[in-house]
Amino acid sequence: MFKRIFSKKNRVLLAELVRTDFKLRYQGSALGYIWSLLRPLLLFTILYLVFIKFLKVNYGVPHSAVYLLMGIVLWNFFLELTAGSIGSIVGRGDLIRKIRIPRWLIVVSTSLSAVISLLLNIVVIGVFMTLNHVAVSVDILWFPLILLELYIFGMGIALFLSAAFVRYRDVTYIWEVTCQALFYLTPLLYPVAKLHWPIIREIIFLSPLSQTIQEARYTVVTKQTYTVFQAFHNNLLTVIPMAITIIVFIIGVTYFRKRSLTFAEDI
Amino acid sequence: MNDDVVIKVDLVSKTFRLPHEKNSSLKGLVLNFYKGKRTYETQQVLKAISFEIKRGEFFGIVGRNGSGKSTLLKILAGIYFPTEGEIHISGRLTPFIELGVGFSPELTGRENVFLNGSLLGFNRKEMSSMYDDIVEFAELHRFMDQKLKNYSSGMQVRLAFSIAIRANPDILLLDEVLAVGDAAFQKKCYEYFMELKKNKKTVVLVTHDMGAVRQYCDSAIMIEDGVIIKQGKAEVIAQAYQKLFATEAEAAMKKEMQFKTKIAKEDRWGSGSLMVDKSTINLNDDEVTISVTYIANRKIDPPILGFNIYDSAGTDIVEGNTQRSRKKTYPMEPGEKVIIKWQIPNIFKDDSYNISLSCCDQSTVNFYDWFNKANSFTISRGSPTAAIVAPKVTIKSYSKINGSAE
Numbered sequence: 272m273f274k275r276i277f278s279k280k281n282r283v284l285l286a287e288l289v290r291t292d293f294k295l296r297y298q299g300s301a302l303g304y305i306w307s308l309l310r311p312l313l314l315f316t317i318l319y320l321v322f323i324k325f326l327k328v329n330y331g332v333p334h335s336a337v338y339l340l341m342g343i344v345l346w347n348f349f350l351e352l353t354a355g356s357i358g359s360i361v362g363r364g365d366l367i368r369k370i371r372i373p374r375w376l377i378v379v380s381t382s383l384s385a386v387i388s389l390l391l392n393i394v395v396i397g398v399f400m401t402l403n404h405v406a407v408s409v410d411i412l413w414f415p416l417i418l419l420e421l422y423i424f425g426m427g428i429a430l431f432l433s434a435a436f437v438r439y440r441d442v443t444y445i446w447e448v449t450c451q452a453l454f455y456l457t458p459l460l461y462p463v464a465k466l467h468w469p470i471i472r473e474i475i476f477l478s479p480l481s482q483t484i485q486e487a488r489y490t491v492v493t494k495q496t497y498t499v500f501q502a503f504h505n506n507l508l509t510v511i512p513m514a515i516t517i518i519v520f521i522i523g524v525t526y527f528r529k530r531s532l533t534f535a536e537d538i
Numbered sequence: 539m540n541d542d543v544v545i546k547v548d549l550v551s552k553t554f555r556l557p558h559e560k561n562s563s564l565k566g567l568v569l570n571f572y573k574g575k576r577t578y579e580t581q582q583v584l585k586a587i588s589f590e591i592k593r594g595e596f597f598g599i600v601g602r603n604g605s606g607k608s609t610l611l612k613i614l615a616g617i618y619f620p621t622e623g624e625i626h627i628s629g630r631l632t633p634f635i636e637l638g639v640g641f642s643p644e645l646t647g648r649e650n651v652f653l654n655g656s657l658l659g660f661n662r663k664e665m666s667s668m669y670d671d672i673v674e675f676a677e678l679h680r681f682m683d684q685k686l687k688n689y690s691s692g693m694q695v696r697l698a699f700s701i702a703i704r705a706n707p708d709i710l711l712l713d714e715v716l717a718v719g720d721a722a723f724q725k726k727c728y729e730y731f732m733e734l735k736k737n738k739k740t741v742v743l744v745t746h747d748m749g750a751v752r753q754y755c756d757s758a759i760m761i762e763d764g765v766i767i768k769q770g771k772a773e774v775i776a777q778a779y780q781k782l783f784a785t786e787a788e789a790a791m792k793k794e795m796q797f798k799t800k801i802a803k804e805d806r807w808g809s810g811s812l813m814v815d816k817s818t819i820n821l822n823d824d825e826v827t828i829s830v831t832y833i834a835n836r837k838i839d840p841p842i843l844g845f846n847i848y849d850s851a852g853t854d855i856v857e858g859n860t861q862r863s864r865k866k867t868y869p870m871e872p873g874e875k876v877i878i879k880w881q882i883p884n885i886f887k888d889d890s891y892n893i894s895l896s897c898c899d900q901s902t903v904n905f906y907d908w909f910n911k912a913n914s915f916t917i918s919r920g921s922p923t924a925a926i927v928a929p930k931v932t933i934k935s936y937s938k939i940n941g942s943a944e
Binding site for chain 1: 554555612615616617618619631633634635636639640642644645649652653655656657659660661
């Protein structure tokens with residue numbers, strides 16, 4: 272099965288679709304590719320000034336700026352991955368109606384654009400880390416795995432949404448509102464450790480988003496990060512967000528496979 | 539499956555769901571679900587179709603618009619999935635059925651070559667080695683670094699075709715490929731097809747063009763309303779297809795002829811609630827009398843009855859109706875007849891005249907009957923004139939005027 276999924280044909284097509292996406296994105300802009308680094312850099316500067324300098328958000332951890340950035344970067348990655356994929360199938364309707372290509376390839380190619388943005392953003396984080404003299408520990412080796420979990424979670428949602436969008440155009444708005452709720456459910460702008468009721472902390476950490484973002488902060492930025500292991504004292508419960516990730520992914524893939532049979536007719 | 543059979547279509551049916559009103563919103567879905575209403579109807583486009591295509595065969599699928607032939611091709615290509623039945627294919631298939639699919643207008647010709655190549659499964663390195671040949675074949679050297687949106691449609695097709703023939707699949711699916719391109723390009727297509735035939739490639743061609751069927755295809759099927767109505771040698775199918783259209787054209791022509799003769803014979807229109815039954819004309823030197831019988835086919839309110847007289851040039855000479863003459867008419871019951879006699883002073887010059895008879899309701903909007911050339915008469919007094927009418931002109935008196943000297 273893996274051989275079929277990663278056949279040469281699929282790899283070649285995927286590479287070319289991603290390349291096209293990337294090329295078209297910065298077409299007609301004077302600075303071109305520079306924007307892909309400049310844009311996050313400028314956005315981070317604003318966030319830094321607003322939250323760290325003026326609002327003086329106190330996470331109660333060292334390297335607050337990098338801590339904040341890490342959360343925002345991963346959140347943006349999730350947002351770009353899911354919201355960006357919603358229209359991917361419909362947007363490539365011309366291909367789907369006239370050519371036999373694996374439909375999931377289109378969603379994956381869109382998701383890879385988000386991955387590229389993420390990698391560039393991580394480079395920018397690296398710059399901020401150096402400026403902040405963040406000490407890197409061996410735990411950073413976990414970081415790619417954490418990103419993979421976030422990617423799998425996002426991919427499950429992206430597959431589901433893009434397939435549902437073919438039939439129901441409401442999906443965009445529903446997801447927009449859901450993301451707004453998820454934004455506040457994820458400890459991006461507030462220190463989760465300082466929340467009074469343990470039950471709320473537990474609810475927050477059911478979300479794979481909270482789990483991955485906090486663990487990314489833990490492994491890369493500071494050991495003082497409040498993670499899922501502190502939220503749930505029972506170690507067995509700490510696998511819940513991971514289980515949710517896998518369940519969401521399976522549901523997404525299953526629904527996508529079922530619906531993809533009639534994409535060509537429904538678009 | 540026989541080794542020689544590369545495509546085997548086994549009782550394939552395809553049913554589309556046609557939404558009455560496309561339900562692209564959850565609200566509509568919920569509402570309709572709540573009401574228990576069916577929001578779509580089904581349309582069976584293909585009905586249990588079976589056929590086989592042998593290795594090396596040039597196979598035609600012909601049929602009218604909407605017969606289901608393109609749906610069939612899309613099923614063969616794996617773009618649609620059959621609702622019922624199965625398809626067995628052995629060998630590599632072209633992934634697309636049209637030229638230029640996946641072209642991006644914002645990219646240059648060069649970039650599109652690589653993008654399109656990737657749809658065929660070629661990586662950058664492989665495409666690079668073929669690139670010069672492709673450009674050569676398409677004759678587009680000067681344009682490769684321009685954006686595709688600046689290409690003419692002919693140039694786009696040339697480029698697409700040049701890439702497509704690199705695919706080198708075992709089975710080629712083509713939908714109306716010959717409809718585009720100029721004569722020189724069509725010649726290239728022709729040469730390419732001949733080469734395919736020589737190399738014993740299997741080609742499935744969907745087309746309206748019986749010339750192409752005769753020229754390239756070995757065998758073909760004709761589809762009508764989702765079923766195969768004829769299957770056999772290309773020539774037989776081409777003839778059957780043309781005959782289908784010929785008989786239809788003939789029938790249509792006959793109908794039109796009947797209509798035309800009817801119109802020519804009886805140039806009339808109207809609802810027919812009240813109709814001119816017959817008319818007679820009496821002529822003498824002083825008067826023209828037109829007697830018209832009307833028959834009612836429905837119960838109607840008092841109508842307006844009228845006539846017009848035209849000369850041979852079509853000029854409306856005289857017009858008259860009951861409203862103008864302030865004559866009250868009768869309401870009428872179905873089957874009832876009335877007779878009206880018009881008397882007109884004979885002012886007509888030497889010519890032939892046509893009479894139109896008409897009847898309408900009091901609003902003069904709804905015409906029951908307007909009957910052009912319902913009757914005619916000819917005047918020949920032997921004194922032609924260029925004037926429009928020739929009323930009787932008499933000389934009342936004629937005398938010298940005297941007494942001025944007195």
